Each structure stands twice: as C-alpha cells, then as structure tokens.
Amino acid sequence: MSDSTVHAIAGAGGGIISMALTYPLITISSRLQVQKDKSSNEAYQSGLDAVKKIIAKEGISGLYSGLDSALFGISLTNYCYYYFYEFTKGIINKAHMSTIESMSAGAVAGAATVLITNPIWVINTRISTRNINARSMGTLETAAQMIKEGGFRSFWQGVMPALVLVANPIIQYTVFEKFKARIAKSRSLSSFDFFLLGAISKLAATGITYPYIVVKSRMQLKQSDDAKERYTSIMDGFRKIIKYEGFSGLYKGISSKIVQSILTASFLFMAQASLVVYVARLLVNLGLRAKNTQKRI
Template sequence: MSQSQPQPQSKSKSERWQWENGTAGAAAGFATVAAMHPLDVVRTRFQVNDGRVSTLPSYKNTAHAIFTIARLEGLRGLYAGFNPAVIGSTVSWGLYFFFYDRAKQRHSKNKEGKLSPGLHLASAAEAGALVCLCTNPIWLVKTRLQLQTPLHQTQPYSGLYDALRTIMREEGWSALYRGIIPGLFLVSHGAIQFTAYEELRKGIIDFKSKDRKKDSESDDKLLNSVDYAILGASSKIAAVLLTYPFQVVRARLQQRPSSDGIPRYMDSWHVVKETARFEGVRGFYKGITPNLLKNVPAASITFIVYENVLKLLKMARRKD
C-alpha cells in the first residue's frame, strides 16, 4: 500500500506544472502586442478597404498609413483596439501553448521518441480550433475598434465593454461569431507555423549537437535567443504566405454593419466572390506588407519570450 501512494502525488505535481506552457505563452502574447500594435491597425484597415464606398481614408503604403493615422487620430488611433488585442493575444497564446502541449502529450503517449510532422500538425490544429472558438468575440471587437475613424458615421464604441454590449443589443449573440468560418480555416496558420517551428528546431538541435547524445535538458542549453528569433520568423513567413487570404475574408466579415443594420458582406462566400470580382487575386493579399512587418518580428519576440520563460519555469519546477 505504501508503495502505491506516491503515484497520485507525482501525477498531481506533473499536472500542476503543465500550466507552465500556458503561462509562457501568455507572457509571449502580451509582449508581442505591446511592441507591434500600430502595424496591426494598419493591416486591418488595408484588409477591409475594397476600393469601393468606405469611411476609411485612402493610404498609399504602410508608412503613409502610419503617418496619416498619427496626424489625423494621434496615438489613440495607432493604438485603437489595444485593450481587446492585449486580452485576446494573451489569452490566445496562453491557451494555444497549453492546448498544444496537452495534445502533444496525448499523441506521444504510445509513441517512442519524437513526434512525426503529421502529429505536430494535428496537435497544432486541435489547439488552434479550441482557441478560435474561445476568442472570436474578442477579435471581432478588436477589428471594429481599429476601423473606427473620425469619419465613422455611426455612434462609435467607447471601448471593449461598450462594444460587446452594443453588438449584442443591436445584432444579437450570433454577431460575436461573425468570421468564425475563416477563423477556423486560419487554424491552418498556426498548424503550419508550429510544424515548421518544430521541424526547424529539431534540425538546428541536430546540427549543433552533431553525434552527441542529448536529452530534453541539453536541448534547452543548445538553443539561444538568436536561434529562437530565427525559428520564429522563418516559421511565421511560411504560415503567412499560405494562409493570408483567410485573414482578409475574416476582417471584411467582421466590419460593423452600416447605419441601416445591413452588413457589407453576408457570409464568407460572398466576400470571396466580391473580392475576386472587383479586385482579383491581389485583393486577397491587401495589407500583407504591414502584416509581415508586424508578424515576422512579432513571432521572433513571441518565441524568445516563450522559450525563455519556459526555461525559467522548468528551473523552478526542478527546485520545487
């Protein structure tokens, strides 16, 4: 009997420290948003500008957009939607890394050695779908706050809480999930990014370790912040190029309806048809320049913070 008692205690301790992945992800998400939010505002405004009737100013390029927003709207315009962006990114990254780690553990339960690329992909896709369902209302509010300008014709939202309350009153609960379909397709973005990250990470570790026998602890020591920056940036570029059109579709769906309550686009297929008809393939890549300028360094920041916070938490666990 005495020999069987330590097992539940060990399991409880292990489950407790599974939250280290969520904590590291949340810290990474907050750092990313704080550094890169103005480019996110610019990207969103480019995405929804379809060249037809719009309350948004016309921007020539990313630099012109930043200058124009700063001149006409000030710092507040450059950081429009910052609060939901911070909440959404922090919660999303925290949940993503937590769900991703749990999925990897489950898939590797009956496996010996490292997971295959296919299982990394499945783990990332599962985590992304769960996060999307949890956070879509926050991203919808962020998009709408970013699109508010001095030219906006309807009563502006005063903040996150007012936006949520107004949307539910005027459009109903279902409006909080506008853009959920392209959002679920965007799960492929995270899946591609994390699969690329894991495979590149293994390649760098193998290159650095050569034939030396290594375990999980030595893997941590082999990689530094420069490696994490390169891994994060490279994996993000691959994911952005392959999945960006879904971001454009989602942003256009999440716009606030006009004063008569009629949405600009009815559903995802309507967005695809109208964009292809009036703008061609180029329309699906509007805003990709500020998106890359934001997300490539942001991915580097995210993984530098994540990996280093994770190292600290693991060190604390060993001392516990």
C-alpha cells in the first residue's frame, strides 16, 4: 500500500481517538451555534449552563448524542483528507513545499473530503442539536426521515459554506507544516511538539473561520418555513444573523468550540504521528506493503 494509504489509516485512527476524547465539547458548541433565541428558560446562556441543562434533562448521555455518526464521520473525513493531502503532496513531489503548494494540497484534499462526507455531518448535526422534547432517533432513522422530508438533496445542505470552510484545514495544515519544518531543521519532533503544533495551527484556523462554521451548522439543520429563520445562501445567513442577533451571533459558542478544536487537533496530530509508524509496520507484517517501500513518513 502507498504512503498515502498509511497516512489515511493513521489519520482515521487519530480522528477517532481525538473525537472520543472531546465529543461533549462538540455537542455544547453545536447547540450554542444553532441557538437563535436566548430569552427562553430552556436556552443555553453559556457553555457551562449548557452542560448543566443537558445533564439535568438528558443525562450524561445527552453530551454524547450522535457520537456513533460522529466517530464514523471523523474516521472517513480524516481518511479522505490525509489520503488526498498526501497524494497531492506526492504529485508535487517535494520534501518541503512552498506555502502556495501546501495550500493547494490542502484545497484539493479539503474539497474532496467535503463532497464525500457532508451527508454524515448533516446527520450528526441534526442528531446532536435535536430538541430535547423530540423523540430520540439513531443515525439510520434520522437519515430515513431526511430523505422522506427533503429528498436526497437534504444530505448536502450547508455544502457551500462547508466548501468555503476548506480554508480552515488549509490554514491549519499550512501553519502546521511551516512550524514543523522549522523545528525539524534543528531537532527531531516529539509527541508533545505535535500536540503543541496541532493546538497552534487549529487556533489560527478556527479563529479566522468561525463565523462560517456557525452559518454552516445552521444551514445543515432542517430549514424553517419562516423566512427569518431560513437561510438561502451563505451571505443570506450572514445578513440574517447580523440583523436579528447582532455581530455576536456569528460567534455563538466560540469559547467551547476553540477549546474543543484545539484539543481535538492536538490529540489528532499527536496520535496520527504515532500511529503512522505502527500502521506501516502492521501493513508490512500483513503482506500488504513491501518492506523496502520508500517512505516519506
């Protein structure tokens, strides 16, 4: 198997580990992002308030609502991203890519990943943000309901802001690669270096792209018949959020999202860097990869 496949499998494993460790923060940030009215008694006033209310009304399991679809989604997302990213790097065929080349590799990988995995994240958003009074439904039942109500096209709701958000991993991986290359010139990178670089790169990416994340999350929900609540495009989403909620509406849930994103990226980069060696060794032992394969890992 190619280096791209090795990185992809390791990325999928790293994604599962990081997602499992940080999922409650994802639930909290998702619910805060889609919440449009904070005046009701059931509304979440902050991340901590969300935790208290979710546990009080849904139990601890409420913090893990939609975890099964999220784990499947992150494994497929990371597999696709790492595969296409490493594949594109292989075509460029340079040990150290320029900033433009790194961003180009990230753009190709990000766009391919979004188009393949968007249905999974639409389902996950619907499950994790479902009204607490609504009947609990699993992944397959939620998918069936979406098809019944909106047809197969409902699986690609929010795909345009998701494609715009390809800028997030482009920024993330470009920052990561640049700092990694700089450190590698003087010494070998440790697991803590990968953890720290993951945090720094994700902080930069999330801080810049967060308003698009809010719009994407809302567009992935079932769209209301109320024109005020329905977003017909990215710019329409921005316009209505600013009009009815102010600029602060574009940053709802950002504190918990940044914490979650940083931790997820840190655990991901640390786990992926460790797993890639073991995956390559396992594939060799299984006879699926040649022992003398030239590696870039």
